[in-house]
Amino acid sequence: MDFTFNSAQAHAALTLMLTIRLFESKIESLFSSHIMHGTTHLAIGQEAVHAGVSPALDREDWIVTTHRCHGHTLAKGASLKAAFAEFFGYSDGLAHGLGGSMHLVDVEHHNAGSSAVVGSGVPLATGMALQLKRKKSNQLVVALFGDGASSRGAVHESMNIASVMSLPVLFLCEHNMYGMSACAKDMVSVEYISDRGNAYAIESTVVDGNDVEQVYKAVSDAAHYIRSTGKPYLLETRTYRFSGHSKSDKRVYRTREEEVAWLKRDPIEMLKQRMLQRTYIDEKDFEKLGQNIQCEIDNIVDEMIDHPRQLSIEEAFSYVYSSKEHGQL
């Protein structure tokens, strides 16, 4: 591989990936100890995609995420505090506690939020790109979706529209091998979803989604292509969801052997080994980095548990319509 991170880029990526991993691990423990309610969809194991996508974009570029949105939300710039607060349903959360785990939105960082209807964010991202193009903006929109969503008609309709209208959309398939319990090999007609770009005359490629340097390079190249040609691009990243689909998943649909094989390709471990090799970091630094992040996370959560703050029902009504008088029809 030609492209490698310099030391600063590698450190930034490692910090981000560890932050996302420890954030999600904390979420997992808060759910299993019944401190948090609702449901959540973890992406532990997919951090190389999170750290390879948003950091490779311009700050002004937009992302539209999925129900498995925690990592991308943090990578685009959301604060740990605002993210945790949303999980607690607090009024200082990203969506003031109205969205929860599946609806993390962060407009300030050009994260338009997620559709928790699998695949439905893709047409929205396409429309955002349409208006950006009309406004002669140089920004692009990343439409994130998984291998499960690749079967949705709306995704195919959107690719066709983006192609015929030449829209600045990066269709980014985060292929983690499973849509809930359904294995992609049983549900997706092609080996590589990127091959479907041909059907819509959209340029495409596939990269190792556990290799953050590869993802970063591929996203940078795709963004350059989109900005210089005005055309959409389809990028497939192949990764693996170490965690189950949601908090109640016992993972009966796959073998422990398969999981172990993928754990050997842990994206954080892969980056760490490279950084050790390149002497960007030593074992002690790595340990310290993890401890610092863990400490920050624990402090944030400890403070939050003790200080609940919630919107009143009247305040919640004020977000249904633009005008308050329509809030309670």
Place this chain on the structure above:
Amino acid sequence: MKKISCREAIREALFEEMARDQDVVLIGEDLGCYGGCFQVTAGLIERFGTHQVIETPVSEEAIVGVAVGAAMMGMRPIVEIMYGDFSTLASDPLINHAAKMRFLSAGKLSVPLVYRTPMGSGTGAAAQHTQSLESVFTNIPGLKIVYPSTPYDLKGLLKSAVRDPDPVLFFEHKLYGVEDLIPEEEYLIEIGKGDIKRQGADVSIITYGKTVFTAMEAARLLEADEISAEVLDVRTLRPLDTDLILQSVSKTGRAVVVHEAPTFGGFAGEIVATIVGDRRAFGALKVSVERVCGLEMPTPFNKHLELALQPSVERIVDTVTHMFTSSV
């Protein structure tokens, strides 16, 4: 004043709003040189070009999803879907996204979208091109729903819908050729306000869309029987002008709710509940509230059967007359 058809009234509203603001953009199938399925958008692409008239592939779900996304970025899209029946395909972006974007972003994103589509039967187009699906959407907080009848209302309400910061579903009846007088000068009609189309003292016929014309004809016939019928066009289903409804029924003491959609689970039920849930209006009732709506059947192709399905002038007159013979 000038005489204008429903089709021309809608087109004038589109023209004026597109000329006023370049971010007002038409999106839909065949609405360029073809002029749209019902010829409503004829001539607009020649005037405004492809920057403001965007023709799309046959992809209803994505078209509306694209419009939602574009609206989030500042566009004022007006999506045209050829037939209201295809709203089933557009329901995910409308119900799960347009209606919830402001809420789920705690007010940081909004969807100033207009969704235009024709509803209703009488065209011989059979079961998949003639439905009235408004009540599929009236139960969704976050949406506004407008269903005007006359050229005057169509123009004024469409212009308001385009300027509204919230997603507005703008349902049209298919009597596009019906003409009426409208002012020469520009005007707007506030969303959420009903209109008394005909003053009356003895019974309130409450309706919207195409059946406003049916109700007006019924009211004329009832006059011969010395029954003075008031025709109330609610014009907007959400938010509903409950004050006007309650005021009218409190005055007349009799209410008939009319719409083309089937009775069961239809919007008339909401209007009836509004009336009987109000102490003053309920107390004023001299007889039980009636509904004259579509029959519980997919629209048949056969013309005689198709007409039998709709709320007719005769059914309204019979229902009203019966209210007087049976009242105590």
